[in-house]
Amino acid sequence: MGKKEFIPEKVPVRKRGPGERAGDFGEVVLGYDIEEARREAARCLGCKKRPCVAGCPVGIDIPGFVLAIADGDIEGAVARIKEANLLPGVCGRVCPQENQCERVCILGRKGDPLDIGKLERFTADWEAEAGSVLPVPTGESGLSAAVVGSGPAGLTMAGELARMGHAVTMFEALHVAGGVLTYGIPEFRLPQWVVDREVSLLERMGVEIVLDFVVGRTATLDDLRKGYDAVFIGIGAGLPSFMGIPGENLNGVYSANEFLTRSNLMLARSFPEYDTPVKRTGRIVVVGGGNVAMDSARTAIRMGAEEVHIVYRRSRVEMPARVEEVDHGEEEGVIFHMLTNPVEVLGTDGQCSRITCQRMELGEPDESGRRRPVPIEGDYFNVGADVMVIAIGTRANPLLTSTAEGLKLNRWGYIDVADDTGATSLPGVYAGGDIVTGSATVIEAMGAGKAAATAMDSHMRNRRPG
Numbered sequence: 001m002g003k004k005e006f007i008p009e010k011v012p013v014r015k016r017g018p019g020e021r022a023g024d025f026g027e028v029v030l031g032y033d034i035e036e037a038r039r040e041a042a043r044c045l046g047c048k049k050r051p052c053v054a055g056c057p058v059g060i061d062i063p064g065f066v067l068a069i070a071d072g073d074i075e076g077a078v079a080r081i082k083e084a085n086l087l088p089g090v091c092g093r094v095c096p097q098e099n100q101c102e103r104v105c106i107l108g109r110k111g112d113p114l115d116i117g118k119l120e121r122f123t124a125d126w127e128a129e130a131g132s133v134l135p136v137p138t139g140e141s142g143l144s145a146a147v148v149g150s151g152p153a154g155l156t157m158a159g160e161l162a163r164m165g166h167a168v169t170m171f172e173a174l175h176v177a178g179g180v181l182t183y184g185i186p187e188f189r190l191p192q193w194v195v196d197r198e199v200s201l202l203e204r205m206g207v208e209i210v211l212d213f214v215v216g217r218t219a220t221l222d223d224l225r226k227g228y229d230a231v232f233i234g235i236g237a238g239l240p241s242f243m244g245i246p247g248e249n250l251n252g253v254y255s256a257n258e259f260l261t262r263s264n265l266m267l268a269r270s271f272p273e274y275d276t277p278v279k280r281t282g283r284i285v286v287v288g289g290g291n292v293a294m295d296s297a298r299t300a301i302r303m304g305a306e307e308v309h310i311v312y313r314r315s316r317v318e319m320p321a322r323v324e325e326v327d328h329g330e331e332e333g334v335i336f337h338m339l340t341n342p343v344e345v346l347g348t349d350g351q352c353s354r355i356t357c358q359r360m361e362l363g364e365p366d367e368s369g370r371r372r373p374v375p376i377e378g379d380y381f382n383v384g385a386d387v388m389v390i391a392i393g394t395r396a397n398p399l400l401t402s403t404a405e406g407l408k409l410n411r412w413g414y415i416d417v418a419d420d421t422g423a424t425s426l427p428g429v430y431a432g433g434d435i436v437t438g439s440a441t442v443i444e445a446m447g448a449g450k451a452a453a454t455a456m457d458s459h460m461r462n463r464r465p466g
Contacts, residue, residue: 004045008111011040013118018331022301025187025269028328029093029118034074037122040115041069043107051104052116057447058091058156060084062101066119078127081120082135086159086201087152087446089128089194090181092121095443096322124194132201141165143460146228148215148400151179152442153234153433155202156449157456162205164457169228170202171213173235176265180236181442183265184257184292186299189325216400221407221429229460230428232452233415234445237434239397242390243287247345252279252352256292256391260299269303282386283307285355287342289319293391294326297334300389308334309383313341313360313373337383341373345388354382394439414438422452428463430456 014030015021021028032040044066052062061080068077081088097103097117105113127133143166147158150172161168176182178195203209215221215235224231240255242248259278267274280303286296289312300308310329312319315338319326330336337357344356359379362371396413408416408425415424415431422430432448434440 006045006107006110007043008107010043010112010115011036013115018328018333021188022332025302027191028188031125032118032122034122034126037069037119038072041066041119044070044114045106047106051106052101052114055101055104056084057100057443058085058450060101060120062116065123066114066116069119069123074123074126075130075133077123078133081123082133084450085446086135087155087198088120089124089198090152090190091443091446092117092119092124093190093194094181094185095120096441098322098324100443128194128197132197132204134201134204135159135163137163137165137205139165141167141461143167143229144169144227145456145460146171146224146231147234148221148224148231149173149179149234149236149433149435150177150199150209151234151236151433151445152181153236153445153449154179154232155181155199156446157232157234157432157453158207159202159205160450160453161456162202162207164453166229166457166460167206167208169208169210171210171215171224173212173214174265175211177209177211179234180238183261184295186260186264186295186302188298188302189295214399216403221400221404221426225426225428229463230430230456232422232449232456233400233424233429233431233435234433234449235397235400235435236445237394237396237414237439239395240390241393241395243342243392245342245344247347247352248390250345250347250352251350252347252386253345253388253390254278256286256288256296256389257394259296259389260292263299263303269299278303279387280304281306283309283384284387284389285309285311285383285385286389286391287311288391288393289314289321290391290393291321291325293389294321294329294334296389296391298325298329298332300387301332301334305387307384309337309385310334311337311340311342311355311357311383313339314370315339315362318362318370339373341375342388343380345385346382352385352388355385355388356380356382394434396435396438412438420448420451421455422448423455428459 065080262268266276268276268278360373433445
């Protein structure tokens, strides 16, 4: 077999124009059709060392599914992905492939890396039209597990345990399953039908989903331990962080959690059709530089704000948000204030009206590896703001952990685990995702859920009576 032709440029992905998409919550990126997908897949060199697989937190056989697409065997590509990942529609849209599998793609040394994320999305969307290829559980084990939280870690854990033949019950505090995938990511990036479809797949595999169930209030962790052979905690880190500056308690100041949950889950974007008001007009200022900040800013544009500003204390180079999302936000009209840090929120009659900001400069790198922002003495200015959205990260919510006697936490309130298996200080209790690591990516939470599933399976089988 001869050497494969090197094709340096990826096949462009169709997307809607800024003027059209900024007025609704429809998807921005339209994805590949089958011919485009096959042409992009044909760029894969099928490397023997397969660095892309090592770069994937859930270990998808990337060359296997990509070359199946190139050959026109889309059903085979679906099956290959589902061996490792039961949420391809989600991952194909929100996984930061550019920092993982695509970053180590050999094609990227002399051209564009393979567009692995868009190919995964294509495969998932093809399956949605053709009908799901249902993973078959390996048999009835007679063992049962509780999964607390239906976000990416919990969904992955539930799917893996069901595939291993265990009876799985997943408990979700909200009235809709999906966790952060449902309440935290806007539909222009991740449509709810994608989340619903991948959740329904788990139900078809036998996973029972119990909604409106708050572990730590409805029942304790100890209650679950008595009723199940093992328990997994994947509740995320949903407690919002604030800046601790004067004026943060004024009307019109939201955490990004509240702003996005009201818009996405409670449909404030369709008020008054859905009775969940949120202030949505005038000048909206979002503080932060991550994906949540970009999601908040782009949501504000779609809800009718006259101006939307991002205020970020570092430069654009240091922004942790995906480059694609920053570029899309800029195209849609988001105004960026780099090297800027809010120091006070000012208001009139209890309502936010402007923010005093201080200009910053970059100093030496901090523990994150990014250059530390240093205030410039005396350099202040005001930004008008009818609404302020604070998107500077989240913390561990103590609802569950405060009622879990013997569960070891670290000094930040996250669950302490022994190793990559997610084993906690309580026998038979495992944890993974943001409640262990702090805020991270969807795919990293999924990787944690998958690793812990193997350990939980072994624990339950080894403790089987008789």
